Amino acid sequence: MHEIDAAVMREPERLSYESVQLEEPKPEEVLVDVRATGVCHTDYHAYTNQEIDCPVVLGHEGAGVVEAVGDRVTAVEPGDHVVLWVLPSCGHCEYCSSGQPYLCPKHTETRGRMPDGTTRLRGDDGPINQFFAQSSFASKAVVPERSAVPIRTDVPFEIAALLGCGIPTGIGAVTNTADVGPGDDVAVFGCGGVGASAILGADLIGARSIVAVDIEPEKLDAMRGLGATDVIDASSTDPVEEIHRLTGGVDYSFECIGRPQTLEQAFESLGRGGTAVVTTTKDTGTFEIDGGAFPRGVSIVGNMVGSIRPRVDVPKLANLYAEGRLDLDALLTDTYPLPELDEAFDALRDGDGIRNVVRMA
Numbered sequence: 253m254h255e256i257d258a259a260v261m262r263e264p265e266r267l268s269y270e271s272v273q274l275e276e277p278k279p280e281e282v283l284v285d286v287r288a289t290g291v292c293h294t295d296y297h298a299y300t301n302q303e304i305d306c307p308v309v310l311g312h313e314g315a316g317v318v319e320a321v322g323d324r325v326t327a328v329e330p331g332d333h334v335v336l337w338v339l340p341s342c343g344h345c346e347y348c349s350s351g352q353p354y355l356c357p358k359h360t361e362t363r364g365r366m367p368d369g370t371t372r373l374r375g376d377d378g379p380i381n382q383f384f385a386q387s388s389f390a391s392k393a394v395v396p397e398r399s400a401v402p403i404r405t406d407v408p409f410e411i412a413a414l415l416g417c418g419i420p421t422g423i424g425a426v427t428n429t430a431d432v433g434p435g436d437d438v439a440v441f442g443c444g445g446v447g448a449s450a451i452l453g454a455d456l457i458g459a460r461s462i463v464a465v466d467i468e469p470e471k472l473d474a475m476r477g478l479g480a481t482d483v484i485d486a487s488s489t490d491p492v493e494e495i496h497r498l499t500g501g502v503d504y505s506f507e508c509i510g511r512p513q514t515l516e517q518a519f520e521s522l523g524r525g526g527t528a529v530v531t532t533t534k535d536t537g538t539f540e541i542d543g544g545a546f547p548r549g550v551s552i553v554g555n556m557v558g559s560i561r562p563r564v565d566v567p568k569l570a571n572l573y574a575e576g577r578l579d580l581d582a583l584l585t586d587t588y589p590l591p592e593l594d595e596a597f598d599a600l601r602d603g604d605g606i607r608n609v610v611r612m613a
């Protein structure tokens with residue numbers, strides 16, 4: 253049993269910074285000394301969700317060092333630097349077996365628990381739920397072996413933490429879900445963490461036009477630095493008209509906000525044969541599209557965490573960063589010590605910055 257520091261949520265929107273108990277890893281589980289954890293909209297959603305099962309420790313974008321491994325663990329060993337991947341997967345179902353672990357149904361069954369239905373966290377008054385089989389707003393975490401992805405040791409932990417969910421969701425939407433090619437025209441709606449990552453991904457591949465759409469001039473300015481060739485302030489300009497004027501209609505559009513109106517605009521911005529990728533579905537609800545558009549060969553596709561195969565794609569992203577070809581430093585706005593997680597959530601709610609990270613020490 254380990255005594256660890258954790259941000260425990262005992263009721264929605266209230267965190268207490270406590271010392272809690274963490275059990276040893278069971279077979280096929282890994283104990284990780286957590287160094288940094290990304291603060292993501294998915295955490296904020298849970299933080300403000302009145303239905304969430306409390307007590308719980310949030311945090312699903314951790315990075316750290318393997319401290320101990322349970323029986324039958326073969327993929328990592330103590331001392332390895334690991335990214336804690338957001339979605340637990342089983343490794344056996346038809347999706348895992350066909351290289352699509354992001355579609356594994358296991359993660360929806362296990363939200364709030366480890367894959368065996370239990371939790372490794374305990375407070376004085378009983379078990380504490382384990383968010384996404386991870387709970388990395390804590391000094392240590394026990395995770396399934398398949399969620400611990402080893403990467404090179406020269407990537408700073410606050411950057412490694414960004415590789416656990418949000419940034420791969422945006423980059424992978426471009427590289428894996430959509431298969432954007434060199435010379436393609438791309439539009440990105442919404443320039444938060446996922447949208448900014450989609451722009452980085454499109455630049456990496458060599459897209460021809462990369463049009464960024466947002467309503468905050470400051471964010472749009474920052475997108476130019478990431479590779480956007482054109483920016484559109486949708487509060488004063490109709491983005492659909494402007495995208496058609498600039499590109500004649502894009503090959504790929506990425507909706508990175510999760511609203512019906514922007515999804516409709518992303519669809520209407522397509523040229524012939526174009527594909528609109530719905531990267532996130534926060535408040536998408538029901539949307540309206542003109543069925544008469546389909547004879548132009550257009551399509552709409554969903555995106556589950558960038559169709560990322562963690563052990564294949566996450567080390568590649570870490571390599572590109574370390575070799576100076578993927579500017580993840582530009583996406584990291586602020587770091588907060590763990591006891592200031594509330595403030596990091598306030599910043600997220602207020603839309604301050606692109607990505608923020610909590611440091612454990």
Ligand SMILES: [Zn+2]
Pocket residue numbers: 341342343344345346347348349353356357358
């Ligand atoms: Zn599976």
Ligand SMILES: [Zn+2]
Pocket residue numbers: 292293294295312313338417418
């Ligand atoms: Zn996330």
